[in-house]
Amino acid sequence: MDAAHVVAKPIEIEAQGLCYTRGTRVIMDGLSCVFPRGRISVLAGPSGSGKTTLLRMIACLIRPDRGVLRIDGEADLARLGSGAVRAFRRRVGMLFQGGALLDSMSVFDNVALPLREHSELGEAQIRDEVHHVFEAVGLEAVDDLLPGQLSGGMVKRAGLARALIEKPDLLLCDEPFSGLDPPTVRRIEELLQQVNQSVGATMLITSHHAESTRRIADHLVLLLDGAAVSGKTEALLQGDPRVAEFFADSASPLIEKGAS
């Protein structure tokens, strides 16, 4: 993404005392943390710790049972009306774990959809915008392909292209590295860093991937037993035994090397 496309007004998100129970299982019990403005925050934690749940709360796809989710210290996401939620989502791009591309539409139409729905741009301008973002995420000659014809890495990139097409202030990525081979993981990492640097959007990434977390996270939030441990990534890795233990259990050579 070049500088001409920078319009982001990055968002800061603050969670205070979030509680969430599904059935009889307590997923969050008074969880509090901050995702700083304009930074790449990685939300880590064991399976079932509530990473995706928190991401979906921030996306207003689910509401907490109790607690507050402030954007820029003001509006509480947990209590927004439907009109305000739609307006908020216009500022948010989301990359879903499986891409969530509409499988009955071509890749081009998937990425063009937000512009066709919300902008006054003509087809020629939309084509330019879509090809520009395709170039940014490294996709070529995929216009007429259906999502089912793409590889896993290409689906992630197409999903990222769709998330970026309206230049979001907040980018939410749910497990962007899962199921990808190491070169593709590196490529997605570079892409996310590049987007963060050029657009300046706040990024919130859920990940199990210890190496990627270390490489790209400015800020780390580790969910353990329904609560959060958060801070600057390096400081946490070096200074908090719970974080070091969690990532050591992930058997990541890079983390071990970094921690030594």
Add this chain to the structure above:
Amino acid sequence: MRPAAALRALGARSIELLRDLGRFALFSLRLAGAGAQPPWRGRRLIREIYDSGVLSLVIVCISGIAVGAVLGLQGHNTLVRFGAEENLGSVVGLALIRELGPVLTSLLVAGRAGSAMAAEIASMVVTEQLDGLRMMSVDPLDFVGAPKALAMVISMPLLATLFTLFGIFGGYLVGVVVLGGDGGSYLSTLQDSVLFSEDVAGGLLKGGVFGVLVALIATYRGFTAQPSSAGVSAAATSTVVIASVATLVSDYFITALWGY
């Protein structure tokens, strides 16, 4: 099970059924609201009419001929006993136009297109495609549900009409060509006994009502499916069962109220 426990279980099931009916009513209102206001999604509507209407043509036409042929055979054998075999056209035509055309078409379309519609929407729930639309501030009811439902409402009366026409043709084939009845009598008794304002309009009304019922049930079951492969299968199965029962029950009430 003890009587008190059985009564409690019955009460709980009844309350859940009432809740589900309430949710269905609210869903129907929201779907109607989404479909009644712009943007008009003409291209999606045409595609959906192709899916639910055009792709049902073969099954509807073949079934129509088969049902008409059976009616012709049974009608001829019965009417011969009373020396009234020249009235075969009237018997076949009225039975198809008033009852069998709309009812059997609705059962066939619920089994083919209704179940497919519910399964497609449910699989969009599973793969987060509907959440993807929400994150683009696009209402899934408006983008996915309304075109599908409207296509079903448009297709059903047309398919019922085709079923009836092919049924009359099937009755003619058996009653006249195979059993040697008089072709002129078949057509003239048909023409004399069928009234547009009562019989044809009533048949079209039934087709329309059944179209609305199948559309609402299929979309509701799809949108409220559990996000799992079992949820997709349950959505498809329950659509067929509920839509079939709803067709047969509502058929009685329409017939009674229409004053046949």
